[in-house]
Amino acid sequence: MVLTAVGQFCATNNIYSNATVVCDLIQRASAMGAKCLFLPEASDYIAGSSAESLELVRSPQAREFVERIQEAVRQLPKNKSVEVSVGIHEIANTVCVDHDKQRLKNVLLWIDSNGEVKKSYQKVHLFDVDVPNGPILRESLTVEPGTEIVPPIDTAIGKVGLAICYDIRFPEMAMRLRSLGAQVLAFPSAFTVRTGMAHWEVLARARAIDNQCYVIMPGLVGKHDLEGKRQSWGHSIIVDPWGTILAQAPDTDAEPRIIVADIDHSVTKKVRENMPLWEQRRPDVFGYQV
Numbered sequence: 001m002v003l004t005a006v007g008q009f010c011a012t013n014n015i016y017s018n019a020t021v022v023c024d025l026i027q028r029a030s031a032m033g034a035k036c037l038f039l040p041e042a043s044d045y046i047a048g049s050s051a052e053s054l055e056l057v058r059s060p061q062a063r064e065f066v067e068r069i070q071e072a073v074r075q076l077p078k079n080k081s082v083e084v085s086v087g088i089h090e091i092a093n094t095v096c097v098d099h100d101k102q103r104l105k106n107v108l109l110w111i112d113s114n115g116e117v118k119k120s121y122q123k124v125h126l127f128d129v130d131v132p133n134g135p136i137l138r139e140s141l142t143v144e145p146g147t148e149i150v151p152p153i154d155t156a157i158g159k160v161g162l163a164i165c166y167d168i169r170f171p172e173m174a175m176r177l178r179s180l181g182a183q184v185l186a187f188p189s190a191f192t193v194r195t196g197m198a199h200w201e202v203l204a205r206a207r208a209i210d211n212q213c214y215v216i217m218p219g220l221v222g223k224h225d226l227e228g229k230r231q232s233w234g235h236s237i238i239v240d241p242w243g244t245i246l247a248q249a250p251d252t253d254a255e256p257r258i259i260v261a262d263i264d265h266s267v268t269k270k271v272r273e274n275m276p277l278w279e280q281r282r283p284d285v286f287g288y289q290v
């Protein structure tokens with residue numbers, strides 16, 4: 001059994017203070033004995049507009065954000081080391097559709113216990129939606145979609161499949177990661193309140209049950225700007241391969257928080273043996289292999 005941690009907080013457009021919060025969460029996870037810490041999507045910043053986002057990604061603070069995390073990891077006592085998964089923005093090599101500014105990439109970085117960036121995954125499914133009585137978001141106006149699945153990576157808690165937020169609504173992504181060997185699926189998120197209220201927990205449990213994997217969903221929480229124009233659902237959650245919720249962050253406030261759970265692959269093994277879904281799939285009927 002290995003302890004894993006999930007960090008939840010409220011990112012703002014102040015990259016420097018977001019980094020301070022994140023570094024503190026890294027120290028707290030380490031002190032609790034966790035071997036991995038999963039942080040939300042867009043932990044570096046939530047901008048007030050897409051124009052601001054295109055500015056912030058170019059700022060020196062954006063580069064320092066990752067360096068400060070790497071430094072925080074390197075300063076941990078050797079026997080208390082932590083691997084960190086963190087969602088950030090990066091500059092893409094392609095330009096926006098409606099003007100010639102370079103687009104963003106919405107990425108998840110996996111930072112190993114030596115503070116090295118071991119893997120990077122670029123969000124494949126972009127959040128372009130009109131939620132009735134809720135937000136209208138057009139991520140693809142400024143963000144370049146990723147085109148590749150990253151094979152699950154070896155970590156202290158087993159083989160982790162990387163995905164981001166809205167990706168969770170595309171079950172074929174989780175299934176592909178499971179087929180490639182994932183034991184744990186990570187979906188760092190910044191869910192809207194409206195959609196989170198309706199779907200968050202169901203999606204987390206469904207992907208865990210479908211794929212017989214641990215599902216880890218760190219979420220940003222609270223009001224990201226003074227007017228509360230943009231608000232995130234929080235409710236960060238860890239679900240086991242049977243669909244049981246092992247830990248969930250409370251929704252009482254937007255304070256930085258850590259939740260933890262033990263990852264126990266004897267559970268994964270038992271669930272998969274007792275109900276061997278992957279041997280029972282019917283590519284002969286559906287015409288494709290997941």
Ligand SMILES: O=C(O)CNC(=O)[C@H](CS)NC(=O)CCC(=O)C(=O)O
Nearest residue numbers: 042127137139165166190191192195
């Ligand atoms: O904007 C940024 O800087 C960071 N990116 C996000 O917060 C993204 C795109 S707007 N949010 C989601 O994918 C929410 C998905 C969601 O809420 C759902 O699937 O219901």
